Amino acid sequence: MKKLSIVLLLIFMMISANTVFAQAVEERSNNIFNTIGIIDSIDKDSIAISGEGTYKNLILRVTDESYILNGKTGENLDFSTLKEHSSVSVYYDGRMTRSIPPIGFAKAIVVGDNDENGLYMQVREVEKIQDGVRVLCSNGDRLVTIKNDILADAKNISAGDELLVWYKAMTLSLPGQAVAEKAVILNKKPDITVELLDNSIIIKGNNQVISTRAIVKNEKILLPLRQIAEKFGYTVSWKEDSKSAELLKGPQFATLTIDSHDYGKNKMRIVLDDAPQMINGVTYVPSEFFEKALELSVKVK
Template sequence: MIFTTGAIKEINQDQVRISGEGAYREIVLNVQAGAYILNAEDGAQIGLQDLKKGDKVTAYYGPAVTKSIPPQGNAIALLVGTPKTGSAGMYMQVAQLEKNQDSSIKALCTNADRIVTISPDVFAQTADIKEGSELIVWYDIMTMSMPAQAKATKVVLLPAKADIKVHTGAGTIVLNGKELALSEQDIIKTDGGAVMLPLSVIAEGLGYDIVWNGENRTVDLQNGACTMATLTIGSKTYGKLKMAVLLERAPEIINGKTLVPVEFFTDVLDLKVDINNSHI
């Protein structure tokens, strides 16, 4: 996680060009669906269309940038504006949590260079903060130690992002932030309001072993020796561990690939799925 603090120099559709100080003095960032655009003072959401040339901003992005001049990357979070008093919010993703005896928690960011202590009087629902959670935190003082440490004065817990993003318009599937390589046989089928997704490429991306029984036309998703889910072609009854789950759509085979309804991933595998018809 790296950042640049400065001002918006140019806006071009879903790209912003930022000039300032940080990992790169000038950077062009793609602001894709899922990127956070937030007020630096209170964490309120801001629309991309509301950004203006000259806006003060701290942009957070990953290390994967182009070698062009200026370099280009993908925005993770844009904190816009300068608070009238106190510090601007800092974006962080939690890598590790430690619970203290006074019910406060210590959150280590994924860069492993900052630890923020969050007390219940600042953020009452500390139990809602998990490893992987994304936060905006405010603080008055941060130590010069390594890792640096601070006590939060205000915290905003950002909404969890979808595990799977399906862009029906582009015909793409993004799993945990990475686009899956789909073959010509891996289709996304839309039928009215229903969406059917290719099972194997997603399940393998999730780390499951897939066991096909041709005689019974069943598929098992296994994690080691444990069968996490079972389905039968043509049957609306799915297995979730040792429970049965009834969905409105049965799995089917098209182009030699098993397709399952989106609800298989949400109701059986307990994942969050976002469906839209946009391009990435």
């Protein structure tokens, strides 16, 4: 009996240890890590880096999803422009092999003098302010204010976007706070992608395909209102007597009425070329509604 108890205890400890390890790996994979150093060598689709950071020596695979950027201007560079012994700041997540050196996938390679480089960040949360936005990075340790006068598209930044930002000082608080002197949105992806091949609709963030399809009518793209708006946090209320809908998300408010070209946006009237339609019991709106009334970007493929 005593031996059985010991065996059961060992099994429990092994299961617990594996669970803790799995949780640790999952937690690391959600963060963005950074190494500042030099390129030691370049292969056909990877670079070896040595320096200071989460990993001092590592190999990063470079894919079509990786950004290669000029650290001073934010301009995109080709893989062929990378040179051995160049100074770089590389960004990657925690999904690394256990080899020596560890191998992972590059999210961003920023080339140039690291003291003046822009810093890569993925956006976790966005707070709109009067003259711009405050963005919290995916690690939760940096809160950067980006004003409209340095980035005209600041208001269009949303969770999941990737940025390159420049600032001179950051507070010692947690999260550290800074005001950007310059910012670039890296190949901003649309919030909503419509695949016309099968009329499916993809929501940015987790590439979630919603079950209801788009409708093409008179060469116009009509999208299901409720299914999409609720994915972006809106509460949709339907008024049967007036055949109208109200959308609410914090201070953001929008209204529409079936067969009417007049829409409401935060108590302002906007007029669109196409009116909402009721099709098989579902309210459909033109793609322009999401862009003009909800400020969501739409791309049709």
